[in-house]
Amino acid sequence: MEKQGPYPFREVYELAFPILMRVSFRITGDREVAEELCQEAFIRFLNRYPPIPTLDQSKYWLIRVVKNLSLNFVKRKGRERKAFEKFGREPMKVQESVEDCLLRKESAARLREGLEQLPEKLKVVLILKEYSGLNYREIGKVLKISEGNVKVRVFRARNRLQELLDEEGEYVP
């Protein structure tokens, strides 16, 4: 169990952890939960037999598992609301000037709300796009959909978000 495939586990971990953490955190809105789900994903990875042959495939597999775990968590516990509120109450620190920060907080809160309201299919694709550093092809591999499909979903997610923000007015880039 020291190695999974021809590469050391440490390598997989360092490559995938930041992505898994961000994806899970964006879906669950809870850092501790995200940590637990990441741990669960890696444990499943280590217990997997036969091991996954390449580093990239391992990364896609892990992202897919943590995404499913996170979505299931949110659904099962019906915590969507709670997670969002927690997220909203503790805005993350942003190193920016004060005026910038005020403006940022406003639109950030609305954006989070908007992201929350997106249908799951669109939300997941946009989260993967913005927080995982994966390109369309790789996102397609994670979600087992075509590259073209990723392109369409990313666009629709953005479009919906902008519509939501426009409806509430004030959103002037």
Next chain:
Amino acid sequence: MCPDKEVLSAYFDGEIESSLMASIKEHIEVCSSCRKELSCLEELRRVLLAEDIPGIEESSVTVWQAINRLRKVTSRERIWQKQLVIPVPVATAFMVLFVSVLSLFFVVSLKQDQPFRTVSKIETLPVDVQIKTIEDLHRAIEGDTTAFEVTILLPQEPIYDFSGKPTLLRAAEYERSK
């Protein structure tokens, strides 16, 4: 003519065929409405990325340690796989003990009506995915089935067969071979 918004979104992500890249770039330089569209996309991304999780490094260490604690437990179990040097008398004594325990167990199990009790019942609940075997379960967990809830009903009490293998697994194999 302006490229449609979907194309601009892909352009923004750097996901445009190189043959189209130049002409779109050229157009954007002269078209203020496309430039505005792109700045909207930029603002969207900026806001989304403005709040990274603080201390992701810290989390990384925490989770790494937790995983390693679990792995250590597992590797300790592996002592059974290592070669042990056992003096002959001890080995003989152990073998005798083992055989007698085994036969005792056999006698006890014969006393019951059924030597190998089977799982009392396997219920299939209405779920999105029909899972009958362990393999199905693996496949379902790994697949992109985000929307399913699975309920696996375990037997009332844990039942093991003679070799110590849970009978549930036997049942799963049986179910598959039907």
